[in-house]
Amino acid sequence: MTAQDSSVLGRPLRRKEDRPLLLGQGRYLDDITLPGTLHACFVRSPHAHARLLRIDGDTARIMPGVETVVTGADLASETTPIRMAPPIEGLKPTEIVILPVDRVRFQGDPVACVVATDRYLAEDACETVQVDYEPLLAVADFDAALAPGAALVDETLDSNLVSHQTYAAGNVERRFAEAHSIVEAQFRQGRQTHAPIETRGCLAVWDEGRQHLTMHVGTQVPHPYRTQLAARLGLSESQVTVISPDIGGAFGQKIALYREEWAVAALARRLRRPVRWREDRVENLMAASHAREDWVRTRAAVDRNGRILALTLDIREDFGAYCFFPANYLARVVAMILTGPYRIQDYNFDVRVALTNKCGNGPMRAPMAITSWVMEGTMDAVADALGLDPVDVRRLNMIRPEDLPYTMPTGQVLEDVTPRETMELALKAVDYEGFRQRQAEDRGKGIHRGLGLCVVVESTTYGSAFYKSAGIPGSGHETAWVKIEPSGAVNASVGLMASGQGYETSLSLAVAEGLGVRPDDVDLKLGHTDVAPYGMGSRGGRGGTAGGGVLLLAGRDLQAKILAIAAGLLDLNAAGELRMREGVIERHLGGNWVATGLTLADIARTAYLDPLRLPPGMEPGLETHRAYDPPPMTYSNSTHACEVQVDIETGRVVIDRYLIVEDCGTVLSPVVVEGQQHGATAMGIGGALYEEVIYDAAGQNLSGSFADYLLPTACEIPSFEIISHHTPNRRTPTGTKGMAEGGVMGATGAVPLAIADALRPFGIRVERQPVTPMMIRSLLRERS
Structure with missing residues (x-):
């Protein structure tokens, strides 16, 4: 048996985290109770833009159970603003105070906080707080924001254009002059929000004696969150502990430090009592954070065969009222x-x-979701303009295996990706030629079928070098520790925090692979800043590559020490012929691996309790700490093929078939990977067909409930066919490439492209999403 035979990566083990959840024994924020806890509720602005003239909380203050009513002016001296000012050309610095003092910027802006002994009392008291506003003109879309004389959203800036970057590679003007045709395409993605099952909330506990804050909060990034919170309250990081319990969904919404959480922490310190806050669903939809809302135009210079000679891209993004992230980050x-x-x-x-x-924007699962729709839609536009088959246009322009590694015009490097292979597998699986024949036959019967093909290259693990080259502040490294107790029990930790991704399962596999133990024997400790090492947290598709990679490396480091101790106990000169498998030390003899009689428990007892038997100079104990900075960027890839039927009488879209061919590198846990593929693709379908936050011209949110902000249910989501075509990344420790957002990208492109294909006989171009029945009927009426 070879060492490769002992690998645990890719085993279809049951998810370790599911048992407590299925038994109803999960520990979410609302399960944490402390005696004497107070409850906070916020008074929110009904106006999109207005001056704050007066806030009168006197009636609320004398209501039974009310402890205090505070405004931004009350808390300003106890906090410092969030300043977003990375040194990026074209990006204007902005600041956010804890609560508005003189002006509100969007409907739902929190203007005061009531703290009471009971949540219901606090909510009732909020109704009595009198706020006098002077309404101002609002700018409710990108064009209005940049119109001459537009009202300023942030009065410290000279315009509402908060970020503007340009870039050029090659000789675009020359290529356009040489082109056979110029093909233009437009795309617009509606505003969306994350809608996690568990809304935002926190529980802040101040220890006056220790001068220490413990913040229980569902956050994807415990350590960066702690750093930001401590700075805002004038505390050192050693005075703040962040504990993240189970999280009921995040999708990027639980990365930033929000003003409500910041205020609750400040109030816990002021009142010297635990204070908790939980937003309701309306607050979450209106005031948590939003995402997307992009307008994009491409212009492609092409030759007569459909080869793209040059490409230009214009992006306009509506970022909302506040910058909790650098405004250039998502669109860039x-x-x-x-x-x-x-x-x-x-x-x-x-x-x-x-x-x-509008409510401020932030990252939502696949902040680059529109990318594949834009690129694949441009390919379809080229095919339409030249009368070519869209698959032939893709084949002509696509990177070939011999082109790798391939440097994109922006300097980003693609390596170990298989876009051509996944596309061909998808075309074969859907029987592309057979579909086209069936499509033509059905059109004669009044049945309008369409096939959308979306080839995805998903940016996953953003290393520190990417952030630096992109002009985005931040680090991409991750850290971990692995510790063996004297009994042989295995503990491990990393700076990530799970919100449903299955980290306990997949990351335990990485530790087990590196160390040589069973995955079930690994106890993973996440989400506690006093326990976990400082890491950059969960965002994008970095969990498996950055988190799994650093845990594998830490496991290997510790295994090397274990084997060195074993070699000494076995009177061997070196550990080269030893390995540990499932916690048992084995020796390679006569072509076979043979148990030596030593176990991890034996080694651990020696390391801790009999250190004089250790090799000369070796420290007692068994623990290691490791950091890992991934390549500037890792990429996974996939191809999504979506077949739809469009009822031209009603505009209804039915997804008949959905196929995914995925290459995400070495798979840590196939169960987790499949779940991530399903969940991400379902989210992409939601954005493509249903979800949109809509504001009117006065900045009033018209989609503040699930009656108006539509989410797909199990009835609308199809079954997914998944074909695995995984090839390892040669530059990451585990061979993983990362994944979890590509499904959003694929569905964001494949679904509208399929609808456009179905409507092609009518000369209709689908240029915005969500593609609702009303929109389809409107397009058809325009062509009738």
């Missing part, structure tokens, strides 16, 4: 990776981001 990533699987070297982009009187 789209621009940098847009060309994806295609051979394009002459390329330029213009990215503009505006502030508006």
Whole structure:
């Protein structure tokens, strides 16, 4: 048996985290109770833009059970603003105070906080707080924000254009002059929000004696969150502990330090009592954070065969009222990776981001979701313009295996990806030629079928070098520790925090692989800043690659020490012929691995309790700490094929078939990977067909409930066919490439492209989403 035979990676083990959840023994924020806890509720602005003239909380203050009523002015002296000012050309610095003092910027802006002994009392008291507003003109979309004389969302800026970056590679003008045709395409993605099952909330506990704050909060990034919170309260990081319990969904919404959480922490310190807050669903939909809302235009210079000679990209993004993240962050990533699987070297982009009187934007699962729709939609537009088959256009322009590693025009490097292979597998699986024949036959019967093909290159693990080159502040490294107790029990930790991804399962596999133990014997400790090492947390598709990678490396480091101790106990000169498998020390003899009689428990007892038997100079104990900074970027890839039927009488869209061919590298846990593929693709379908936050011209949110903000249910989501085509990444410790957001990208592209294909006989171009029945009927009426 070889060492490869002992690998545990890729085993279809049951998810370790599911047992307590299925038994109803999960520990979410609302399960944490402390005596004497107070409850906070917020008074929110009904206006999108207004001056604050007066806030009168006197009536609320004398109500039974009310402890205090505070405003931004009350808390300003106890806190410092959040300043977002990375030194990036074209990005304007912004600041956020704990609560507005003189002006509100969007409907739902929190203006006061009531703290009472009971949540219901606090909510009732909020109704009595009198706020006098002077309504101001609101800017409710990108064009209005940049119109001459537009009201300023942030009065410290000279315009609402908060970020503007351009880039050019190659000789775009020359290629356009040489082109046979210029093909233009437009895309618009509606505003969305994350809608996690568990809304935002926190429980802040101040220890006056120790001068220490414990913050229980569902956060994806415990350590960066702690750093930000401590700074805002004028505390050192050693005075703050962040504990993240089980999280009922996050999807990027639980990364930032929000003003409500910040205020609750400040109030716990002021009142010297535990204070908790839980937002309701309306608050979450209106005031948590939003995402998307992009307008994109591409112009492609092409030859007569459909080869793209040059490409230009214009992006306009509506970022809302506040910058909890650098305003260039989300759209800039789209621009940098847009060309994806295609051979394009002459390329330029213009990215503009505006502030508006809406809830502020942040990352949502696949902040670059629009990327594949834009690129694949451009390919379809080229095919339409030249009368070519869209698959032939893709084949002509696509990167070939011999082109790898391939440097994109923005300098990003693609390696160990298989876009051509996944596309061909998808085409074969859906019987592309057979579909086209069936499609033509059905059109004669009044049945309108369409096939959307979306080739995805998913940016996953953002290393520190990517952030630096992209002009985005931040680090991409991750840290971990692995510790063996004297009994042989295995503990491990990493700076990530799970919100449903299955980290306890997949990361235990990485530890087990590196160390040589059973995955069930690994106890993973996450989400506690006093226990876990400082890491950058969970975002994007970095969990398996950055988190799993560093845990594998830490396990290997510790295994080397274990084997060195074993070699000494066995009177061997070196550990080269030893290994540990499932906690048992084995020796390679006569071509076979033979048990030596030593176990991990034996080694651990020696390391801790009989250190004089250790090799000379070796420290007692068995623990290791490791940091790992991934490559500048890792990429996974996939191809999504979606077949739909469109009822032209009603505009109804039915997904008949959905196929995914995925290459995410070495799979840590196939159960987790499949779940991530299903969940991400379902989210992409929701955005493509149903979900949109809609504001009117006055900045009023018209989609503040699930009656208006539509989410797909199990009835609307199809079954997914998944074909695995996993090839390892040669630069990551585990061979993983990362995944979890590509499904959003694939569905965001495949679904509208399939609808456009079904409506092609009517000369209709689908240029925005969600593609609702009303929108389809409107497009058909325009063509009738």
